Amino acid sequence: MSAYTAPLKDMRFVLNELAGLSEVAKLPGYGEATPDTVDAILEEAAKFATGVLDPLNHSGDEEGSVWKDGKVRTPKGFKEAYRLYCEGGWSALSLDPEWGGQGLPKLVSTPVTEMITSANMSFSLCPMLTQGAIEAMLLSGTEQLKKTFLPKMFDGSWTGTMNLTEPQAGSDLALVRTKAVREGDHYRISGQKIFITFGEHDLTENIVHLVLARTPDAPEGVKGISLFIVPKFLVQPDGSLGERNAAKCASIEHKLGIHASPTAVMVFENATGYLVGEENKGLAYMFIMMNAARYAVGLEGVAIAERAFQRALAYAKDRVQGRDLVEGAKAVPIIRHPDVRRMLMLMKSQTEAMRALAYVVGAATDMALRHPDKAMRQRNQAFVDLMIPVVKGWSTETGIEVASLGVQVHGGMGFIEETGAAQHLRDARITTIYEGTTGIQANDLIGRKIAREGGATVKAWLQHLQQFDAELAKSKHADVAQMRKALTEGTAAVADSVEYLLATFGKDIKAASTGAVPFLKLMGIVAGGWQMARAALIAEKRLADGAADKPFYDAKIASARFFADQVLSQASGLRTSVLAGGAGALALSDEQFLAA
Amino acid sequence: MKALVSVKRVIDYNVKVRVKSDGTGVETANVKMSMNPFDEIAVEEALRLKEAGVVTEVVVVSCGVAACQETLRTALAIGADRAILVETDVELQPLAVAKLLKAVCQKEGPQIVILGKQAIDDDSNQTGQMLAALLGWPQATFASKVVIADGKAQVTREVDGGLETVSIKLPAIVTTDLRLNEPRYVTLPNIMKAKKKPLENLKPDALGVDVAPRLATLKVLEPPKRKAGVKVPDAKALVEKLRNEAKVI
Numbered sequence: 001m002s003a004y005t006a007p008l009k010d011m012r013f014v015l016n017e018l019a020g021l022s023e024v025a026k027l028p029g030y031g032e033a034t035p036d037t038v039d040a041i042l043e044e045a046a047k048f049a050t051g052v053l054d055p056l057n058h059s060g061d062e063e064g065s066v067w068k069d070g071k072v073r074t075p076k077g078f079k080e081a082y083r084l085y086c087e088g089g090w091s092a093l094s095l096d097p098e099w100g101g102q103g104l105p106k107l108v109s110t111p112v113t114e115m116i117t118s119a120n121m122s123f124s125l126c127p128m129l130t131q132g133a134i135e136a137m138l139l140s141g142t143e144q145l146k147k148t149f150l151p152k153m154f155d156g157s158w159t160g161t162m163n164l165t166e167p168q169a170g171s172d173l174a175l176v177r178t179k180a181v182r183e184g185d186h187y188r189i190s191g192q193k194i195f196i197t198f199g200e201h202d203l204t205e206n207i208v209h210l211v212l213a214r215t216p217d218a219p220e221g222v223k224g225i226s227l228f229i230v231p232k233f234l235v236q237p238d239g240s241l242g243e244r245n246a247a248k249c250a251s252i253e254h255k256l257g258i259h260a261s262p263t264a265v266m267v268f269e270n271a272t273g274y275l276v277g278e279e280n281k282g283l284a285y286m287f288i289m290m291n292a293a294r295y296a297v298g299l300e301g302v303a304i305a306e307r308a309f310q311r312a313l314a315y316a317k318d319r320v321q322g323r324d325l326v327e328g329a330k331a332v333p334i335i336r337h338p339d340v341r342r343m344l345m346l347m348k349s350q351t352e353a354m355r356a357l358a359y360v361v362g363a364a365t366d367m368a369l370r371h372p373d374k375a376m377r378q379r380n381q382a383f384v385d386l387m388i389p390v391v392k393g394w395s396t397e398t399g400i401e402v403a404s405l406g407v408q409v410h411g412g413m414g415f416i417e418e419t420g421a422a423q424h425l426r427d428a429r430i431t432t433i434y435e436g437t438t439g440i441q442a443n444d445l446i447g448r449k450i451a452r453e454g455g456a457t458v459k460a461w462l463q464h465l466q467q468f469d470a471e472l473a474k475s476k477h478a479d480v481a482q483m484r485k486a487l488t489e490g491t492a493a494v495a496d497s498v499e500y501l502l503a504t505f506g507k508d509i510k511a512a513s514t515g516a517v518p519f520l521k522l523m524g525i526v527a528g529g530w531q532m533a534r535a536a537l538i539a540e541k542r543l544a545d546g547a548a549d550k551p552f553y554d555a556k557i558a559s560a561r562f563f564a565d566q567v568l569s570q571a572s573g574l575r576t577s578v579l580a581g582g583a584g585a586l587a588l589s590d591e592q593f594l595a596a
Numbered sequence: 597m598k599a600l601v602s603v604k605r606v607i608d609y610n611v612k613v614r615v616k617s618d619g620t621g622v623e624t625a626n627v628k629m630s631m632n633p634f635d636e637i638a639v640e641e642a643l644r645l646k647e648a649g650v651v652t653e654v655v656v657v658s659c660g661v662a663a664c665q666e667t668l669r670t671a672l673a674i675g676a677d678r679a680i681l682v683e684t685d686v687e688l689q690p691l692a693v694a695k696l697l698k699a700v701c702q703k704e705g706p707q708i709v710i711l712g713k714q715a716i717d718d719d720s721n722q723t724g725q726m727l728a729a730l731l732g733w734p735q736a737t738f739a740s741k742v743v744i745a746d747g748k749a750q751v752t753r754e755v756d757g758g759l760e761t762v763s764i765k766l767p768a769i770v771t772t773d774l775r776l777n778e779p780r781y782v783t784l785p786n787i788m789k790a791k792k793k794p795l796e797n798l799k800p801d802a803l804g805v806d807v808a809p810r811l812a813t814l815k816v817l818e819p820p821k822r823k824a825g826v827k828v829p830d831a832k833a834l835v836e837k838l839r840n841e842a843k844v845i
Contacts, residue, residue, distance in 0.1 A: 034791075036666070036669065037791055040670065040787045041784065041787055043670075044781070044782040044784070084781060087781075088783045090784055102784055102785065548625050548626050549626040
């Protein structure tokens with residue numbers, strides 16, 4: 001099986017040329033993110049991801065996490081890998097220096113997270129959830145709670161979880177039933193939570209659960225949900241671990257993918273919990289973290305796509321089968337066959353486009369947080385809010401497509417587990433579901449992010465695309481010209497769709513909603529095409545300046561050209577799907593769906 | 597006591613090296629460069645000696661172009677205390693490096709100098725030995741174990757057919773073999789700290805060393821392509837060929 005190689009050259013290109021690392025490094029507090037330091041961080045993160053995490057990916061999938069008598073054993077090697085991860089200080093990369101973090105920008109933590117996820121997606125989920133729990137506590141925890149839990153969570157000694165879902169409350173958290181009854185300075189938590197990632201494991205001595213629950217007099221629905229900290233072991237005033245809390249893991253799920261990541265059923269029986277923030281505001285706190293969580297899952301799409309691409313590429317270079325269409329005589333590696341190349345380019349170009357968009361949104365997140373000018377902060381925040389559902393929805397849907405192509409490139413061997421191609425497809429499959437399904441992302445996009453503000457941000461972005469077109473027009477490169485044409489058509493498709501959605505959302509929300517996912521995909525390929533066009537333009541310029549790395553820049557332009565012809569060309573078809581509204585989809589009675 | 601470790605910037609071991617079309621050398625433009633793996637082992641050993649309380653300061657030295665600073669920063673991120681770059685654009689050969697290191701040793705006064713046994717680019721395996729001769733210090737090459745006590749280094753060496761243990765008086769030269777240790781993963785806080793550690797820049801002239809090449813490279817060629825194998829009908833024919841043609845049994 002082929003090993004993972006960190007795509008550092010492309011990462012650096014995207015960081016420096018597309019996402020504007022040097023601009024981010026100028027923001028207050030980010031002065032440490034100089035090019036040489038970021039280079040060193042990427043190099044060392046790559047060594048860790050390839051040397052420690054990648055070798056555990058396939059074995060972790062085969063062995064899986066195992067539940068016995070309320071305890072969970074993670075696969076062989078995970079404990080040691082987690083220890084090295086914490087010792088390396090990777091857990092605190094972008095966290096607040098006040099609590100022991102390194103305080104680096106999100107733009108820098110993004111490629112590091114991508115590498116860790118590419119190397120071992122199951123492993124990556126544990127730190128990701130801990131990060132989410134830390135952010136929730138930083139936002140709304142009391143000083144006492146922060147002092148008790150944060151230092152141990154920052155250095156990775158304790159991990160965190162998010163307990164949202166219950167059997168009857170999945171995407172609809174209004175239906176949460178877990179109870180929280182006040183008792184002095186704490187609460188008693190009772191109920192059952194499911195789908196709790198790393199809810200129980202043997203990597204650390206303690207686990208800090210963040211749990212959504214209702215107090216007895218809470219209002220109905222989403223406005224009556226509060227957020228609690230429920231540690232696995234209670235913490236004594238001196239910081240040492242005390243009594244085992246009544247937060248037990250009843251079992252773990254048998255899943256399609258991410259086998260090494262234990263997905264726990266948690267049972268709380270009068271467990272001791274501490275309120276985070278105020279009562280009944282739990283969901284609001286969750287929403288503040290929603291962007292970060294959805295962004296992180298979008299990045300998983302990029303990471304899995306990269307890994308699946310690399311595996312398929314290695315196989316295509318190695319597998320000898322069939323003759324070259326022109327040269328004939330001898331059997332050749334399958335990478336010489338045009339359709340295999342098409343698949344590889346579909347994988348490569350879409351992965352590059354998704355990476356570029358994700359990193360650009362990562363940079364905008366830093367700008368929105370730290371830019372000294374308020375108008376700049378607001379403008380960047382609006383852009384981030386608009387693009388989060390696109391990064392989440394489009395990158396994960398495309399991640400699955402790329403992982404599926406990876407199986408296809410392998411032919412019959414792709415269907416056999418030993419090549420590892422199938423694992424990526426199985427692992428990728430959850431990404432369009434958790435942290436809000438693609439459908440939910442698409443509804444968020446057309447509703448909250450577009451209709452609610454009359455399309456202001458998306459129109460500003462379209463205007464930016466038109467200004468960018470003037471730059472593209474200056475190019476002398478035939479491939480860039482082709483990209484320009486495709487991007488112009490794509491931009492028009494988005495503009496038409498936005499007009500339609502704005503006109504329809506208020507009066508026929510069902511018709512508008514039927515087009516939501518096609519619209520999200522349209523936004524994805526046009527935003528991705530925008531980044532690929534920028535990349536091609538920069539590559540053309542670097543080549544004209546006599547850049548030393550000609551093969552890389554030539555490949556970038558070819559990748560953009562391919563994206564224009566094979567991906568962006570779908571824009572007008574997606575527009576048709578959006579504008580068709582509910583016709584067909586909304587026509588049938590429930591009975592008519594099955595002609596049995 | 598002070599330990600001095602030399603580190604060389606070489607083509608990364610993962611890179612498939614290509615010969616330049618004019619045969620003057622190998623292609624290094626746009627090729628990923630890293631620290632020579634044997635030197636990583638040398639840095640790691642010095643740090644372990646420091647952590648064991650034997651060594652008080654670890655100084656890393658690199659000789660070559662300005663970009664060697666990156667290699668030195670890596671060594672600082674692994675944990676070395678400070679770095680010295682002897683900067684020159686001249687192509688450095690082992691004797692020149694040994695002379696430069698001798699000058700640095702005379703300036704710094706280390707009790708132990710640890711070098712990789714060879715660099716993976718030119719495979720010379722000369723610098724450590726030459727440095728020992730120039731300084732008149734004892735040397736223990738190809739170390740797979742180093743124990744320091746009572747002003748002496750007891751070094752286990754990997755030699756043909758087994759292990760040899762020698763005892764040498766400090767100050768001394770040690771060159772590392774592959775099995776001496778397994779270098780650690782660099783931590784994020786140490787990467788951040790490395791930026792603030794001192795990196796001194798020296799020039800060969802200031803050290804009074806003439807680094808002009810003594811050897812001329814005539815040409816560099818790709819290794820010959822492997823010839824096709826031969827099929828033998830049975831084991832007997834194989835034994836026959838191994839005995840009479842290859843003369844290996």
